[in-house]
Amino acid sequence: MIDFFMTYFPNIWSSREDILLSTYETIYMVAVTSLFSVLFGILLGVTLVVVDKGGILENRPIYSVVEKIINLFRSIPFIILIAVVVPLTRLIVGTSIGMHAAIVPLVIGIVPFYARQIQNALIEVDPGIIEAAQSMGSGPIEIIFRVYLKEGLAGIIRASSVTIINLIGLTTMAGAIGSGGLGSLAINKGYNRFQTDVTLVATILILILVFVCQFIGDYFTKKTMR
């Protein structure tokens, strides 16, 4: 067993601390970015739905501005986006290198995607229910919080788990600015130093993270579906 391990995975034991640290870094980046994304993504997603044609606060100019900005940022490849936002990153974090600095491009990269997902989830809420709420004298704020976000909860959770899985993918690219994490481990150690076993283990760890997120997402989606 140990022989097998030493033959096929010669570098794992010596890299164990790096692997643990990288896993922590990835989880940290995903978690912090998710927090910000939930805030901005839901804000933008809700905005898109309520100012859209026929929405409760219909406003075509706002809709078209927000939509264009979202489309613009979705069109920039992430690896380039990381470089483009460096000045902003410096302004906010103070440095453009490392795990904390990676949060800025990660949020900017994922929020447009998430906002679209949220929009799609909320559009699914039956317009008749919104109309019923209006007929009962509910105002826009009440409708957003007590109808859209509640009736659309299953969709929001599904959108969130898809987004987090996407986000895990993005964190691996953030390795390009020295963010650390499993992505940069796989490239810097595994690829550049020909330690194929490290790459393999990094892959497996990423897959486990993805499966766990998927499982949690599915569980709560099912639980909130009525």
Place this chain on the structure above:
Amino acid sequence: MISLSSINVTFESSSQTVTAVQDVDLQVDAGDVYGIVGYSGAGKSTLVRVINLLQRPTSGSVEVNGQDLLSLPPKELRAARKKIGMIFQHFNLMNSRTIFDNVDYPLKSSKLSKRERAQKVNDLLELVGLSEKRNAYPSQLSGGQKQRVAIARALANDPEILLCDEATSALDPKTTLSILKLLKKLNQDLGLTIVIITHEMQVVKEICNKVAVMEAGRIIEQGDIVSIFSSPQNALTRDFINTATHVEQTLEKLALHPSLVHLKDNDILCKISYVGDSTSEPVISALTARYRVTTNLIFANVEILQQTPIGNLIVVMSGAASDLEAALQYLQSIQVTVEMIDSRYLQNSKVGDPV
């Protein structure tokens, strides 16, 4: 109670302007059960949404409970809407909330304490007969039950008016009757003023005391139900009524099977209709006894609307030409309407002709 005047609603799209409601005046008094009938696309649903301003009219004035709704700022409009309940064809319950929470939803912004609210919700559920379903979710309920929950929810803020937008159109006939019965009860017990939008005259016949008929955005006929049913002025109104009283269907059947009628040379096929008092007079036997006219009854229907009977008969009268003449005059004298049904209409029909 509700007063709409010169209401126009137009929808503009880039290519065309659609007029959904055109120059409508509508007056609904307290305690009325007011039916608005029309085919799909007549503008009924748009019109009913004007009453609580879910749809703002392009022009006209909307007065409800003595308030000019169009002049109210948003906050006061929302307060006014709490006093106008509304139910829908597809119920529009919130699927993620239990029945209890659905009825509780409109009470959140009221000044009641949590306990008073729970009490109120329970009372409402009892009123609509669904107390035991309080912890169920809408998906676990039948259509009729969902509409009952919707009614309870609409009544949560003690409205004086209930708007029903095709509220029974998605329900089977039996459930429709039970919902209408409940609405009637609410009208009588709580003095609730009800406006009902429907495409079924059957519904109007069941509970309304007044009715308006809509076509292409306009109200083409309105009035109290007995006079509309007994002497409809407009072709469309007659159409609706004949469908509701099954006269139409009978005529169609006769056209398919002319052999049912057996018309001889002098025979007259006609529709006889009467309102109220004439019923007490034994019309048919009088025809036989006094005028030697035999009457073959093919179809008969009596509706009791607001305690007034309205009868529709389809009969074949046979006898000597002079006797028939006298009989028709007699019928006219006792205010019974006789409409000749062109027998050629039946004989010329191609379908079902004897081979």
